[in-house]
Amino acid sequence: MGDMNATALQSLREALRGPVVTxxxxxxxxARGIYNAMIDRRPAVIAGCTDTADVRATLAFARDAGLDLAVRGGGHSGPGLCLVDGGLTLDLSPMRWVRVDPAARTAQVGGGSLLGDLDHATHTFGLAVPAGIQSTTGVGGLTLGGGHGHLTRRFGLTVDSLAAADVVLADGSFVTASEEEHPDLFWALRGGGGNFGVVTSFTFRLHPVSTVGAGVTLWPVDRTPEVLRWYREFLxxxxEDLSGFFALLAVPPAPPFPEPLHGRKVCGVVWCHTGEPDAERLEEALAVVNEPAPPAFHFATPLPYPALQTMFDDLLPRGLQWYWRGDFFDTISDAAIEVHHKYGQNLPTDRSTMHLYAVDGAARRPGADDTAWAYRDAVWSGVIAGIDPDPANAGLVRQWCVDYWSDLHPHSMGGSYVNFLGAQESADRVRATYRGHYDRLATVKxxxxxxxxxRANQNIAPVPSHG
Known part of the structure; x- marks a missing residue:
């Protein structure tokens, strides 16, 4: 890290419309707080950027001062890649805006926007982007990693709806990447993470989504083997208009769950049906939940799509201790089911969980090499998350996560959704995440x-230039 003199810092304050915090x-x-409270890093500067001009000035300052750079959108990075000790965090959170063109069915979205901002702006027109399961997640980080959520089986990954991205590059130049302009960069942005520049806005194609059928079905945790054997065949x-992510969890002490279930360890599925907004038809579609075992709890109702997207916000607010790891799966083997059963019975804290998100259906239609996302043949994207409010339990939740992942990983496809890679995972893990696309990404880099x-990301190092 270079020295940061007071004159240079003052010039940065004068150059930016956004706040500069030291x-x-x-x-x-x-200002340095992020979603995951397990991360405690102290940047030398946090530069809030309100527009592209601020981004360019901040990048120039970081280059001139020799500061390590990190970029923060929503601040949801599990490993805290949006902060660097002694470096500069380029904070896009002032750039929270969405402009919808309902006739063209597109939305342009500022680089610091959250999923909730996007859902709010598009829902009034009965439209949506397939993106995530929590409204507080940043659009930028989620999209650049590929992006999956409730609508993936029906409409594909988030990047499958990306039409263009405005990007400020390392040298300060500004480009728009799309199929027509800078197509290699556009390819890399669709799954390659924050390796290529600062995206100041995203343009998405929108899909007709308004009311969805939302549901939660829970079974006692000791029924995990029967439920998973059923789920792996059924879903x-x-x-494709039915999606449901499988979860291991402790029942939250809140509605709609009845008090006798509060705190009990369960397995369950969170459903989203884009074709059944009618309550009676939704119940018919979900009558299958009785097949593996009698549920301990079942709830299904038509909901506005943004209400489903905010369902877990209060349960998982900012400021908890998090440690997570992930993997892709093309099948849920009997051996994997035994691992899930073992660790589901031994959840270390009430908020620790494991999710299997469906990434099949429409997400499998693009060609294997159409985007940087390298797992078009995956059926599930899994994440194991050790979570607790108490810093004293950080070691406990981390160890449970690492042990669970270590036992489950041999039954996976070898790589992970890049946004589910944890802290201090190896360069080999990043390479496994991109499979045969890694070398092309390194060339684009x-x-x-x-x-x-x-480089403050799950880094793809540039291919060395020859000569």
């Missing part, structure tokens, strides 16, 4: 970020 400023601790064969300026 450790000497009041509000510094709040991939189901129509050499063109757009030859000095690896954007």
């Amino acid at each position: 450790p000497q400023d009041p509000g510094y601790d709040d 991939p064969a189901a129509p 050499r063109v757009y970020d030859p000095e690896n300026f954007f």
Whole structure:
């Protein structure tokens, strides 16, 4: 890290419309706080960017001062890649705006926007982007990793709806990436993470989604083997308008769950049906939940799509201790089911969980090489998350997560959704995540970020230039 002199810092404050916060400023601790409270890093500067001009000035400052750079959108990065000790965090959170064109069915979205901002703006027109399961997630990080959620089986990954991205590159130049312009960069942005530049806005194609059928079915945790054996057959064969992610969890002490279930360990499925907004038809579609075992709880109702997207916000607020790891699966083997059963019975804390998100259906239609996302043949994207409010339990939830992942990983496809890679995972894990696409990504990286300026991420190092 280079020295940061007061004159240069003052010039940055004058150049930016957004706030510039240093450790000497009041509000510094709040400004460096992110979603995962297990991350405790102290950047030398946090530069809030309100527009592209601010982004360019911040990048120039970081280059001139020799500061390590991190980029923060929604601040949901599990490993805390949006903060670098002693470096500069380029904070896009002031860029929270969405502009919808209902006739063209497109939305342009500021780089600091959250999923809730996008859902709010599009829902009034009966439209949506397939993206995530929690409204507080940042659009930017989720999209650049590929993006999956409730609507994936019906409409594909988030990047499958991406039409263009405005990007500020490491040298400060500004480009728009799309199928027509900078197609290699556009290919890389669709799954390659934050390796290539600062995306100041995303343009998405929108899909007709308004009211969805939402449901939650829970079974006692000791029925996990029967439920998973049923689920692995049922869901991939189901129509694409039905999705349901499998979870291991402790029942939250809140509605709609009855008090006798509060705190009990269960397995369950969270359903989203884009074709059954009618309550009676929804119940008919979900009558199958009795097949593996009698549910301990079942609830299904038509909901506005944004209401489903906010369902878990209060359960998982900012400021909890998190440790997560993930993997892709093309099948849920009997051996994997035994692992899930073992660790589901031994959840270390009430908020720790495991989710299997369906990434089949429409997400499998693009060609294997059409985007940087390298697992078009996957059926599930799994994440194991050790979570607790108490820092004293950080070691406990981390160990449970690592042990669970270590036992489950041999039954996986070998790589993970890049946004589910944890802290301190190896370069081999990043390579496994991109499979045969890694070398092409490294070549694109050499063109757009030859000095690896954007390296506070699950990094793809540029291919060395020859000669």
